[in-house]
Amino acid sequence: MSSAELDVVLLSVRVAALAVAASLVPGILAGWALARWRHPLLPLLQGVVMLPLVLPPVVTGYLLLFALGRSRPLGQAWHALTGGHVAYTTTACVIAAAVVGFPLLVEAIRLSMLGVDPRLEQVSRSLGRGPLDTFLRVTLPLALPGVAAGAVLSFARALGEFGATIVLAGNVAGETRTIPVAVYTLLNVRDGETAALRLVAVSVALALAALLLTFRLSARRRDP
Amino acid sequence: MLEVRLRHRFRDFDLDVTLKTSGPVLGVFGASGSGKTTLLHAVAGLLRPQRAHVAVGGGVAWSRPAGSWPPPERRRLALVTQDPLLFPHRSVRGNLAFAPGAARRLEGAAGRRVLEVLRIEPLLDRGVETLSGGERQRAALARALLSEPQLLLLDEPTSALDAELSREVLGLLLQVRQELRVPMVLVTHRGPELLAIADDCAVLEAGRVVAQGAPVEVLSRPRALGVANLVGVDNLLRLPVTGHDEAGGVTLLGLGSGLSLAAPLCSVAPGSAVDVGFYADEILLCLETPKGLSARNALPCQVASLDAVGHEVLATLSVGERTLRARLTPAAVAELGLTRGVRAVAVVKTAAVHLLGGS
Numbered sequence: 001m002s003s004a005e006l007d008v009v010l011l012s013v014r015v016a017a018l019a020v021a022a023s024l025v026p027g028i029l030a031g032w033a034l035a036r037w038r039h040p041l042l043p044l045l046q047g048v049v050m051l052p053l054v055l056p057p058v059v060t061g062y063l064l065l066f067a068l069g070r071s072r073p074l075g076q077a078w079h080a081l082t083g084g085h086v087a088y089t090t091t092a093c094v095i096a097a098a099v100v101g102f103p104l105l106v107e108a109i110r111l112s113m114l115g116v117d118p119r120l121e122q123v124s125r126s127l128g129r130g131p132l133d134t135f136l137r138v139t140l141p142l143a144l145p146g147v148a149a150g151a152v153l154s155f156a157r158a159l160g161e162f163g164a165t166i167v168l169a170g171n172v173a174g175e176t177r178t179i180p181v182a183v184y185t186l187l188n189v190r191d192g193e194t195a196a197l198r199l200v201a202v203s204v205a206l207a208l209a210a211l212l213l214t215f216r217l218s219a220r221r222r223d224p
Numbered sequence: 225m226l227e228v229r230l231r232h233r234f235r236d237f238d239l240d241v242t243l244k245t246s247g248p249v250l251g252v253f254g255a256s257g258s259g260k261t262t263l264l265h266a267v268a269g270l271l272r273p274q275r276a277h278v279a280v281g282g283g284v285a286w287s288r289p290a291g292s293w294p295p296p297e298r299r300r301l302a303l304v305t306q307d308p309l310l311f312p313h314r315s316v317r318g319n320l321a322f323a324p325g326a327a328r329r330l331e332g333a334a335g336r337r338v339l340e341v342l343r344i345e346p347l348l349d350r351g352v353e354t355l356s357g358g359e360r361q362r363a364a365l366a367r368a369l370l371s372e373p374q375l376l377l378l379d380e381p382t383s384a385l386d387a388e389l390s391r392e393v394l395g396l397l398l399q400v401r402q403e404l405r406v407p408m409v410l411v412t413h414r415g416p417e418l419l420a421i422a423d424d425c426a427v428l429e430a431g432r433v434v435a436q437g438a439p440v441e442v443l444s445r446p447r448a449l450g451v452a453n454l455v456g457v458d459n460l461l462r463l464p465v466t467g468h469d470e471a472g473g474v475t476l477l478g479l480g481s482g483l484s485l486a487a488p489l490c491s492v493a494p495g496s497a498v499d500v501g502f503y504a505d506e507i508l509l510c511l512e513t514p515k516g517l518s519a520r521n522a523l524p525c526q527v528a529s530l531d532a533v534g535h536e537v538l539a540t541l542s543v544g545e546r547t548l549r550a551r552l553t554p555a556a557v558a559e560l561g562l563t564r565g566v567r568a569v570a571v572v573k574t575a576a577v578h579l580l581g582g583s
Contacts, residue, residue: 129323
């Protein structure tokens, strides 16, 4: 593998890790809310959270580009905060990967929190632990295998992200050229196929490893 | 010690409870679906009833909609349920140390006392999934006590255990009551538990308190058919009123074949039916009609069957067109020479015959 290809792999892993890290806390909150709250508008929230799973990634990417554009409030807020623009940066890759992986993370967390007996939470409250304490001492520890499985799954999804990335982040070598973007680029140049195949092999290995890890984590969750 | 007034309308169920007790242990008795658990949850603060007033000893009172209705963690009422609900991700020690301050208490004298009474010491470092059913319930009880509750709320703590274990846990509760002096509300559908432990008891039926008083009194004088079914009143009959003897203070109920049962005077019109109940222990059997008898009922009967139940014999008697059950000792059966088909006389005091269902 050439050093340029290694850079591509490292960038991909960095982007995916940052995406998961950034979505972990909101993902836990969303999963908990969807598992425990009762509200007539909750299905709508669930729909919004799950949307990136069913939207074509290119559409998701375009919606993000639209929302984060220079003349939009979100884009301007970002500019005021960082002095830069989102589009065509590594940050854009991270945002695209995080948004697309978010439904997988939230769904795994939601399911594992549904599996936590609410009566354990009632007992915790009656023993004197408030809602936050109960969440941190009972609900979250018991849902942890699901949180981990969701994190691994969304990490793997982030590694494979192409559609939203190419729209929002483009194809800048060293900045936004992740494995899928690099493979696509290599397939379009003469003699690029061998290099593309090497990246494909790395991609398959990483994805398979992530899946195996997820299986293991969910198997542990089912143990008594 | 505890005063409760609650009203809550559920989609298919109305809870309307008024309760007051001074005893350290209140038993709440009722069939499943009578609202026992809902009552406990409301007292614990796990539920927000539409109207509520709960006063726990020491001048603490919570109410709704006016007043304060604190969340469960600010009530110091520990809940112990049928399912011990130990935290599966913690060891026994981790469970016991769960409540705020419990870790410190566990090391102190009070904690050691709890461990000793409930015999938890050898279990401390075990994982909860390795415990037996009885051990789990002991650990759950210890965990609740270590939260230093002002009141222990017990929701059928023995009903998931077999007879022997449930006696053991009941014994422990008695010890907790006597030695640790923690007041309790015990919700149960078993009569004997109440008799063993409660000072005061309330019977809940379809969301309402239908009887309240000392357990012996409430359970042996069934005022409601529901209670009778629950505690196993042995003779439950629906009989037509054939007449009233107001001067004599009795109402006569037809048993068929011209026989009648004298019950305490009631105002039900002749021809209407009433429900009555009396215990099998309340029947005396004689071979001949006794003379100079104060009991108003001396009913000719025939022994239909005799079944040994433990150290007792349960006799089934045909009286008129009805069947009654009498509990006898084997010695009495032998002395009277009772066998199937023998004719005898069943004697029942009028006062032993309870009119049920508010009739």
